[in-house]
């Protein structure tokens with residue numbers, strides 16, 4: 046089969062890397078891709094917002110199956126468009142993708158179907174939002190832009206002053222344009238976060254290894270929110286009991302609720318969870334694989350990814366044999382100095398040829414220039430290692446990431462620490 050993967054991040058490298066192990070794959074294509082993906086797939090600079098261009102490419106290259114990586118094209122309706130033209134695609138349609146595309150839609154959906162999440166109110170008028178805040182009983186509160194904001198639309202506020210400022214920036218100054226005109230103000234939830242990836246055809250589902258993502262830029266969860274600075278799986282934060290509760294109290298009612306709304310959800314349902322002392326609660330739903338969680342979740346999948354993704358399309362997910370490796374995987378992201386704010390690109394990357402055979406180096410913001418690999422984004426590389434012992438996997442990653450160099454490179458030193466401390 047000829048498979049096209051859409052996207053250019055570490056997540057798409059991990060998807061391409063895993064699909065490359067499927068015997069049914071004849072040729073992999075990726076658009077736009079990056080320097081790492083280009084080693085295993087033919088990369089083309091398509092504009093994912095230009096649906097016609099993507100369709101023409103699929104037809105010209107006789108692509109059998111397309112896998113959509115990022116959320117924007119899903120929320121914009123790329124799957125509906127390609128499906129209407131008779132092409133097989135992996136990813137939810139536009140209606141289903143609202144679960145990620147609109148926080149207000151997702152919160153109202155959870156309320157209607159009794160899915161545990163933070164208590165909330167929604168606002169379209171900044172004055173009303175500010176008034177609500179004045180009588181809010183807690184100091185800590187979370188302000189969220191309704192629409193997609195590249196992972197930066199949620200502000201965890203330590204006090205009222207910060208919350209006022211977040212509301213002002215979103216609703217008055219138009220920080221996230223239309224996405225910020227409507228906001229959710231919600232209760233702060235205390236606990237540990239976990240990302241649960243559910244692969245569903247709308248009826249049945251399969252669950253991959255629960256992961257933990259490190260969103261803040263600096264050690265000890267300090268600094269700004271980023272796209273994700275590292276991850277590991279499976280995380281002991283989601284104990285067997287909590288996992289069972291998440292499936293019964295969150296995943297199953299969500300799939301049932303979607304069906305009762307007449308929404309056909311096919312693809313990845315990414316449940317961002319807070320494991321609280323009252324049980325698991327939803328922080329957010331996403332409609333695609335996580336980045337950098339995919340860089341640990343797919344290396345732990347012991348069965349064929351293409352078969353699973355095709356089963357979603359065909360509605361046969363329930364009969365797929367999904368095996369998970371009994372190991373831990375850890376991924377640490379090497380980022381450009383300044384990220385998530387302004388950073389420079391075009392820095393030569395060295396040391397990639399010195400990595401141990403068994404570690405996997407997933408590329409994110411990289412490109413090839415005059416035969417060299419140079420930086421091309423904020424998150425540049427993700428180094429992943431596996432081991433039966435979580436601490437050993439951590440040591441392996443850090444031993445290897447230390448061999449990589451580019452000007453301004455930085456990475457977090459505490460990825461998976463919570464995990465191995467809980468286990469020891």
Ligand code: AMP
Pocket residue numbers: 163187189196198199201231232233234235238260317328329
């Ligand atoms: P979101 O954009 O909804 O994924 O939120 C980004 C991050 O903000 C989450 O991964 C959490 O770390 C944090 N966060 C969001 N909502 C809450 C909440 N209600 N309570 C505590 N932390 C939250």
Ligand code: GLY
Pocket residue numbers: 196258272273331334335336337338
């Ligand atoms: N790792 C967070 C995300 O993919 O949204």
